[in-house]
Amino acid sequence: MGNPLLVTLNLTVTSAGRQFDRLGYMYFNDTEIFRTSTAEPIQTGIEWSYMKDVSNYLALFKKPQKIIFDLGNLVDDTYTGTFNVTLTATFFTDPYPLPAADVVLAVSARHSSINGSSAFVIPTDNASTTLNIPLNAKKAIFTISACGQFLEEFWFTNVPSSTVQTFPDTELLGHSPFRELQLYIDGILAGVSWPFPVIFTGGIVPGLWRPIVGIDAFDLREDEIDVTPFLPLLVDGNAHNFEIRVVGIYDDGTGNAILTENVDDYWVVTGKLFLWQDDTENIAAGAAPVIVAPEPTLRLSSSVTTDVNGTNETLSYNVSVERYISVSSLVNAPCGPRPVSWQQALAFTNTGMLTDRGRVQVTHQRSTGLDVSSNDYSRTxxxxxxxxxxxxxxxxxxxxxxxxxxxxxxxxxxIGSNVFPTDQLDSTKRSSDLSPTLTGTHLNTVQNGSATYLAAPKLKYAVGHGATEQDLIFSTSEGFQPPLRNQQMYGPERDYRFYRRHVLAVNGTLVEDDEMIRGHENERKARQAYQAGRTEYCVREGVGRMLGRGPRL
Incomplete structure (x- = not known):
């Protein structure tokens, strides 16, 4: 294979029949390198593809690996759709490659020896692994791959724990609509990740996601936590424990709230430690990290109204969370002690209202955050x-x-780059007609849609209609400087719009598809009439599995 500088994966799947969305994982031995999900099959057949840049795993590609691709499926008289999968890799060189990590270590269940998936399942598993860190490590970044499934798939519509029994006829799920992924190193909180609310292709109403899928549904992205400040503790030749936890909020109904130790069944998680090594044999020792990580500020409130008979009719609730974490230390380097740091400032709000005894729910949620690393990296x-x-x-x-x-x-x-390729940043930086001072990338995508679904499970029949519109803009930015704590956040001096795409789908037909690359309209531009009326869909297992709430059994 030689020494490739860039590697991309291409996943192509075909299917026909009746089925629902499934998670797929690709591993090199025990290390997860790609997590995806499926489109819902249709009777006449469907095909979809996704390309992913995995150049950040070059350290793994340089050695023989056992490839495990896990795409679980159920095929019976009801669910007839099978998945035919083709996975290919393309290797090519680049004169301006990103400096990929020298070592990648997995925090996983390590089931490759039995050809199994190495994902942890929380809360059943203790998602921890001990790792030995090379003595000459100079930079360390931890990434978390995680998504909720089953009772935790629609965590963002959950209600405060004190209100789950509000409606006698509608089952609600608790631990609040807030989730936090936590990383502990030897029992010390090192950083957190607030997950993006992924909606899979069968989620809420299937008609929303044909053929446009939910944001990130085909590529479940990972967040980064810079743990370089922990290197003085890690490069001592001993094994160290890395643990991932998923927490929500427990409240007593009177405004008192704490983070929970566990959530409902279940979250699928793995982690990875990316390490860059010094050319010398110097040990990257130094001062122990100084950690400022107060408990998050939690605010919860709720209220219930009743009808004339005293039966609960509506439930409204508000949840807000604020969190700040700072980790800093001095790491010895050939040129002398080097200060390193990692800071996070995060805010979350969720306002919910359930009416008609839980049959109608409106959710407004917003998560925002700022991560700043001394390794010339920041993310908002x-x-x-x-x-x-x-x-x-x-x-x-x-x-x-x-x-x-x-x-x-x-x-x-x-701004900058740590582990994952920043999409088109490096190629656009080298373009002669763009500014040489480009420093980062800006991705902004929005989906709006509405759909209905009517199912007759006994007849194995479901129909509905739906329409979804999506806009995506990818820009490279110039002059942006990340703010420090207590400073006002401000934007870039200028964005260079590199890519834009607008699509509209109605009843499974792509009606509009406009694409522009660096200001030039692409041949993809299309206009097409759609089929009016209802469309047939796969029969789902029930309201609860589609919405995260439903009739009590």
């Missing part, structure tokens, strides 16, 4: 989310219907 993010959903059921026939409107977005600005 905003995850706005609005979901308005309702359901009705017929006890006699078992039929049910769901209607929903969604508006959601993901905005991420990255």
């Amino acid at each position: 993010f905003a995850y706005p989310l609005f979901v308005n959903s309702s359901f009705s059921t017929d006890d006699e026939s078992g039929n049910f219907s769901i209607a929903a409107t969604i508006s959601r977005g993901k905005e991420v600005r990255v």
Whole structure:
């Protein structure tokens, strides 16, 4: 294979029949390098592809690896869709490669010896691994791959724990709509990740996601935590424990709240430690890290209204969280002691309202954050989310219907580069017609949609309609400087719009598709009429599995 500088994976899947969304994982031995999910099959067949840059795993590609691709599926008389998967890798060189990590260590369940998936399942598993760190490590970045499944798939619509019994006929899930992924090193909190609310292709209403899929559904992204300040503790020749935890909030209904030790069933998580090594044999020892990590500020409130008979009719709640973490130390280097640091400032709000005894729910949520590393890296993010959903059921026939409107977005600005390739940043920096002072990338994508779904499970039949529109803008930015704590956040002096795409899908048909690259309209531009009326969909397992709430059994 030689010494490739860039590697991309291409995943192509075909399927036909009746099925629902599934998670897929790709491992090199025990190390997860790609997590994806499926589109929902249709009777006439469907094909989709996704390309992913995995150049950050060059250290693994240089050695023989056992490839494990895990895409679990259920095929029976009801679920007839099978998945035919083709996975290829392309290797090519680049005169300006990113400095990939020298070593990649997995924090996983380590099941490759039995050809199994190495993901931890929380809360069942203790998601921890001991690692031995090379003595000449000079930079260390930890990444977390995690997503909620089953009772935790729609965590962002959960309610405060004190309110889960509000409605006698509608089951609600608790631990609040807040989730935090935590990294502990030898029992010390090293950093956190606030997950993006992924909605898979069968989530809420399937008609929202055909053929446009939810943001990140085909590539579940990972967040980075710079643990370089911990190197003075880690390069002592001993094994050290790395643990991932998933927490929510428990409240007593009177305004008192604490982070929970566990959540419901379940989260799928793995982690990786990326290490860059010094050319010398010098040990990167130094001063122990100084950690400022106060407990997050938690604010919860809720209220219930009743009808004339005293039966609970509505529930409203508000949840807000603020979190600040700072870790700093001195790391010895050939040129002398070097100060290193990692800072995070995060804010979360969720306002929810359930009416009609829990059958209608409106959720407004927003997560924002700033990560700053002394390794010339910073990241800001905003995850706005609005979901308005309702359901009705017929006890006699078992039929049910769901209607929903969604508006959601993901905005991420990255300055510098640590682990993951920053999309097109390096190629655009080298373009002669762009400014030589480009420092980062800016991704902003928004989805708006509405759909309905009517299912007759006994007849294995479901119909509905839906429309979703998405805008995506990718820019390279100039002159942006990340703010420090207590300073006002400000934006870049100038953004260079590199890529824009707008799509509209109605009833499974791509009606509009406009693409522009560096100001030039691409041949992809399309206009197409859509089929009016209802579309047939896969029969789902019930309201609870689609919305995260539903009729009590």
